[in-house]
Amino acid sequence: MARVAVFVDVDWTLTDRERRISSRVVEALERLQREGYFVVLASATAYPIVYGLSRYLPTSGVAVGENGGVVGDGRRLEILGRIDKELVLRVARERLSCCLEDSWQNLFRFVDVTFALRKGVDPGYAVGEARHVFGAMGLEVKYSGVALHVHPPGVNKGVGLRKALEMLGGGFDYVVAVGDSEVDVDMFRVADFSACPAHAPEEVKKEASYVAKAPYSDGFLEIVDVVLRGAGKPAKE
Known part of the structure; x- marks a missing residue:
C-alpha cells in the first residue's frame, strides 16, 4: 500500500472565516485516516497550539509550527533555526x-x-x-x-514538511499540501500535489495544482473529495 502524507494549514484552511473548526472538517480528517493517509497539521501558529490540535484531532500526531521552524510529535522537538x-x-x-x-x-x-x-x-x-x-x-x-x-532565511513550511516526513519514518510515495497563503508556497513546491481554497491570493493559486471553488474550510472539504478520488495518491501498479 502506498504511503501518502497530507500536510494541511490550519487558519482559514481547516477553519471558517471566524477561525472555527467544524464537525464536518473533523469527519473529513477521519476519512483521510481511514483511507491510510498520514495527516500532518502545518501552521504558522505557535507549536504548542498546533501540537494540541494534532493531539486531539484525527492526525498522525506530528505537528509543524512556526511556518516550519518547529516540528515535533510529543516526544521529540526539532527547532530548525535561530533568532534573537x-x-x-x-x-x-x-x-x-x-x-x-x-x-x-x-x-x-x-x-x-x-x-x-x-x-x-x-x-x-x-x-x-x-x-x-x-x-x-x-x-x-x-x-x-x-x-x-x-x-531567518531558510525557515519555511517546505523545510518543516521534510523534517515531519523523517519523523514519520520516511518512505512516502506521495505528498499532498493544502494551504491558503504565501507561507504555504514553499510547502507546495515540495509536495507532489498541492491545493488551496478559493479565497487564496492569486500568487498562491498560481503555485497550486488545484484551486477549490469554495473558500475556507468548505474549500478544504472539496479538496479532500478530490484527493480521495485519486489526486492525492500515485496510480496503483
Whole structure:
C-alpha cells in the first residue's frame, strides 16, 4: 500500500472565516485516516497550539509550527533555526509601532516572531515597511493573512514538511499540501500535489495544482473529495 502524507494549514484552511473548526472538517480528517493517509497539521501558529490540535484531532500526531521552524510529535522537538527574539521585538517597538502589535504567542515561539497588524493599517504597507526594516537585519518577512511573521532565511513550511516526513519514518510515495497563503508556497513546491481554497491570493493559486471553488474550510472539504478520488495518491501498479 502506498504511503501518502497530507500536510494541511490550519487558519482559514481547516477553519471558517471566524477561525472555527467544524464537525464536518473533523469527519473529513477521519476519512483521510481511514483511507491510510498520514495527516500532518502545518501552521504558522505557535507549536504548542498546533501540537494540541494534532493531539486531539484525527492526525498522525506530528505537528509543524512556526511556518516550519518547529516540528515535533510529543516526544521529540526539532527547532530548525535561530533568532534573537528580544532584538526583533525591540526593533518592532522602536521602528514599526505605527504598523505592528506584539502577539502574546511570542512567549511560546522559538524561531518565527509574529505580529498583528494595527487596526486600519494596509497589509501591503505594513509588510513593505517590515521587509525594509527586518530585511536589513538579514531576516525574512512573510504575511499569512492572519499575522505578519519574521524569521531567518531558510525557515519555511517546505523545510518543516521534510523534517515531519523523517519523523514519520520516511518512505512516502506521495505528498499532498493544502494551504491558503504565501507561507504555504514553499510547502507546495515540495509536495507532489498541492491545493488551496478559493479565497487564496492569486500568487498562491498560481503555485497550486488545484484551486477549490469554495473558500475556507468548505474549500478544504472539496479538496479532500478530490484527493480521495485519486489526486492525492500515485496510480496503483
